[in-house]
Amino acid sequence: MKRMLATLLAAAMLVSMSACSSSSSTESSAPGGEPASSEDAAAPEEPPEEDDAAPTADGETIKIGGLAPLTGDVSQYGTAVDNAVKLAVADINAAGGVLGKQVEYICYDEKGDANEAVNAYNKLVNDDGVVALVGDVTSKPTEAVAQRALDDNLPMITASGTAEGITQGRPNVFRACFIDPFQGQLMASYAINKLGAKTAAILFDNGDPYSTGIADAFEAYAKENGLEIVAKEGYQTGTPDFNSQLTTIKEKNPDVLMIPVYYQDVALIAVQAKNLGLTSKMLGADGWDGVLEKIDASNVDALKDVYFCSQYSAESTDENLQSFLATYKETYGLEANMFAVLGYDAMQIMAAAINKAGSTDPDAIIAALGETNYAGLTGTTTFDESNNPVREAIITTVADGAYKFVENYKM
Amino acid sequence: MKNSHKKAAASYAVNLVLVLLLFAALYFLVSSGTVNRYYADLISLVCINVTLAVSLNLVTGVLGQLVLGHAGFMLVGAYACALFTKSSALPISVSFPIGLVLAGLMSAVFGVVIGVPALRLRGDYLAIITLGFGEIIRVVANNLKITGGAMGLSGIQAIANRKNPAGMLPYAFFIAAAAIFISFAFARSRHGRAVIAIREDEIAAEASGINTTYYKLLAFVLAAFIAGVAGGLYAHHLGVIDPAKYDFNRSVEILIMVVLGGMGSITGSVISASVLTVLPEALRSFSNYRMLAYSIVLICVMLFRPTGLLGKYEFSLSGTVARFTGKKKPAAAGGVKGGGAQ
Numbered sequence: 152m153k154r155m156l157a158t159l160l161a162a163a164m165l166v167s168m169s170a171c172s173s174s175s176s177t178e179s180s181a182p183g184g185e186p187a188s189s190e191d192a193a194a195p196e197e198p199p200e201e202d203d204a205a206p207t208a209d210g211e212t213i214k215i216g217g218l219a220p221l222t223g224d225v226s227q228y229g230t231a232v233d234n235a236v237k238l239a240v241a242d243i244n245a246a247g248g249v250l251g252k253q254v255e256y257i258c259y260d261e262k263g264d265a266n267e268a269v270n271a272y273n274k275l276v277n278d279d280g281v282v283a284l285v286g287d288v289t290s291k292p293t294e295a296v297a298q299r300a301l302d303d304n305l306p307m308i309t310a311s312g313t314a315e316g317i318t319q320g321r322p323n324v325f326r327a328c329f330i331d332p333f334q335g336q337l338m339a340s341y342a343i344n345k346l347g348a349k350t351a352a353i354l355f356d357n358g359d360p361y362s363t364g365i366a367d368a369f370e371a372y373a374k375e376n377g378l379e380i381v382a383k384e385g386y387q388t389g390t391p392d393f394n395s396q397l398t399t400i401k402e403k404n405p406d407v408l409m410i411p412v413y414y415q416d417v418a419l420i421a422v423q424a425k426n427l428g429l430t431s432k433m434l435g436a437d438g439w440d441g442v443l444e445k446i447d448a449s450n451v452d453a454l455k456d457v458y459f460c461s462q463y464s465a466e467s468t469d470e471n472l473q474s475f476l477a478t479y480k481e482t483y484g485l486e487a488n489m490f491a492v493l494g495y496d497a498m499q500i501m502a503a504a505i506n507k508a509g510s511t512d513p514d515a516i517i518a519a520l521g522e523t524n525y526a527g528l529t530g531t532t533t534f535d536e537s538n539n540p541v542r543e544a545i546i547t548t549v550a551d552g553a554y555k556f557v558e559n560y561k562m
Numbered sequence: 563m564k565n566s567h568k569k570a571a572a573s574y575a576v577n578l579v580l581v582l583l584l585f586a587a588l589y590f591l592v593s594s595g596t597v598n599r600y601y602a603d604l605i606s607l608v609c610i611n612v613t614l615a616v617s618l619n620l621v622t623g624v625l626g627q628l629v630l631g632h633a634g635f636m637l638v639g640a641y642a643c644a645l646f647t648k649s650s651a652l653p654i655s656v657s658f659p660i661g662l663v664l665a666g667l668m669s670a671v672f673g674v675v676i677g678v679p680a681l682r683l684r685g686d687y688l689a690i691i692t693l694g695f696g697e698i699i700r701v702v703a704n705n706l707k708i709t710g711g712a713m714g715l716s717g718i719q720a721i722a723n724r725k726n727p728a729g730m731l732p733y734a735f736f737i738a739a740a741a742i743f744i745s746f747a748f749a750r751s752r753h754g755r756a757v758i759a760i761r762e763d764e765i766a767a768e769a770s771g772i773n774t775t776y777y778k779l780l781a782f783v784l785a786a787f788i789a790g791v792a793g794g795l796y797a798h799h800l801g802v803i804d805p806a807k808y809d810f811n812r813s814v815e816i817l818i819m820v821v822l823g824g825m826g827s828i829t830g831s832v833i834s835a836s837v838l839t840v841l842p843e844a845l846r847s848f849s850n851y852r853m854l855a856y857s858i859v860l861i862c863v864m865l866f867r868p869t870g871l872l873g874k875y876e877f878s879l880s881g882t883v884a885r886f887t888g889k890k891k892p893a894a895a896g897g898v899k900g901g902g903a904q
Contacts, residue, residue, distance in 0.1 A: 363711055
């Protein structure tokens with residue numbers, strides 16, 4: 152029994168040591184060390200403001216909460232947003248902070264789970280006392296958190312929660328990204344007006360709210376505007392084989408094929424479509440971002456005549472965007488993606504609103520958020536009456552194995 | 563005989579008083595704002611998970627059948643309750659309890675539908691069938707209009723809110739207490755003894771004249787009912803239903819609570835459900851490593867204590883009291899209610 156105990160203790164020590172060493176390594180890789188250290192200091196028994204590593208002027212900071220899936224299935228999105236928000240916080244603090252105080256960003260992992268997100272949210276609001284929230288990342292946890300935030304009247308902005316319902320009836324909740332239905336309508340409109348399509352097919356993931364949301368909106372807009380939907384084929388989340396759906400679609404030979412899914416699936420679908428000899432133009436939404444990195448070099452020719460909308464273009468000559476992309480790569484050793492860009496903008500919008508409000512009073516911040524007119528990495532953002540951003544979308548295509556900017560498109 | 567009845571009544575009274583005292587203490591802490599909403603919600607969540615673990619323990623521990631689709635029953639209950647409270651014009655304080663009963667009934671109906679063919683068989687067939695059921699329910703929920711498809715349901719009215727942070731506590735607490743009581747009472751009853759006999763040796767039980775199908779179904783449907791009620795609670799606790807989260811992993815999570823606590827021990831289920839709910843939160847400062855710590859705890863327990871933390875031991879308050887007052891032999895304090903033959 153004693154030996155068992157010793158083994159156990161040794162194992163526990165090993166784990167805690169490896170935990171410590173790797174968290175300190177992420178700290179050093181973070182810009183200025185400050186944002187990461189504030190995250191590490193978020194231990195319940197040790198309030199973050201006591202962290203002497205944070206370069207706070209007078210010991211007082213403005214606490215802004217963050218929620219992101221840093222582990223689990225959707226961790227790539229959460230990590231990107233979290234990384235970018237930390238960069239934004241570093242920039243804000245370097246420029247003098249908010250209301251003359253440094254911003255302290257406290258982010259908790261919620262594993263892409265609504266239940267975890269609510270627990271973490273409660274901790275942020277009740278234990279840490281944040282004045283605003285930048286998060287969550289995926290739709291369902293964001294929705295659960297938004298309901299709580301409404302109850303608490305907490306100013307909140309999500310970088311990438313695209314489900315339409317998140318901001319509906321919740322005056323305190325904003326978002327930096329386009330909503331799902333908007334992208335569906337936008338691409339249908341683009342197909343009709345710019346590609347001259349008469350017939351269309353849809354291939355979507357029927358277990359994914361993002362995918363079904365865009366597919367339904369695309370279908371509705373197409374029907375209203377004279378674009379005939381000849382096939383609408385759903386598949387189960389996680390399936391690797393799309394041949395039966397693609398064969399059905401090929402028989403109908405539509406002008407365009409709308410595939411509103413994430414890039415992992417797009418890479419598979421594009422290759423299988425090429426092998427079947429499908430010649431329709433392929434359309435997609437912002438989930439396509441990253442498809443070139445996923446697809447094998449030998450199959451890059453499967454991605455031709457494809458058009459997808461996104462919220463920013465890496466080809467853009469905008470100085471701020473290029474400098475952000477460079478800093479992000481330098482800091483994290485990864486290419487920034489759309490989630491990162493939106494995360495940066497979300498944090499900047501929130502900071503600008505708190506500055507404009509002149510205090511941390513929730514009502515003042517919410518009012519200031521509503522009047523946002525912010526020129527950021529994704530263009531100039533204002534909010535409509537349901538707190539969704541209004542700005543141009545960017546249509547991107549792929550040619551010779553590289554993303555190509557086509558045009559800015561507004562419905 | 564009369565004496566034992568008196569003893570049982572006294573034991574119930576002692577337990578009832580303790581439960582009420584515990585509730586009063588928790589309720590005071592939460593409603594007075596001594597503990598904030600983070601802890602208030604965590605207490606409710608613990609109660610919900612205790613309810614789930616105890617209900618699964620009925621089938622896995624007492625009946626000895628492996629169920630891999632408990633999240634499916636939860637999902638049925640969650641939808642039944644949320645759809646009812648959303649569509650009914652009654653105030654939430656009325657429609658919620660009705661919704662919970664509906665949730666249980668709906669889930670029990672599914673329990674009968676699955677249990678009747680599955681429980682006539684012997685061995686591990688129930689595990690496979692419930693595994694299939696859990697997946698089917700989720701896929702169906704993903705594709706129906708009424709369940710909101712992949713979006714699930716949202717905007718489910720919260721029972722606890724800023725003005726009334728303790729709103730959820732009475733429901734969650736007393737349902738958990740009721741689930742524990744029902745399990746105890748069931749395991750000690752004639753029906754429960756029959757179920758335990760089936761667990762120990764199905765052929766011998768059948769030879770003794772026990773209607774095995776009936777008793778297996780009884781335990782299974784009872785568990786499904788309680789899981790459905792817990793699902794309804796959970797839906798109103800979170801405010802959203804995300805069908806993707808009621809998957810096989812969720813079922814296994816509940817099963818882990820039961821196995822870790824000791825199959826057949828209700829006390830064990832209660833303790834492990836509480837610990838496993840609080841542990842990931844308590845380890846939040848470990849950030850990314852907390853799930854690793856969680857897994858290591860599980861592995862260590864299974865390596866060094868394969869029967870689960872408590873095995874088949876049951877904590878019995880009246881037994882402990884008797885032990886201290888010296889009225890009973892110490893051996894009688896434990897293992898009274900579990901009824902498990904070692």
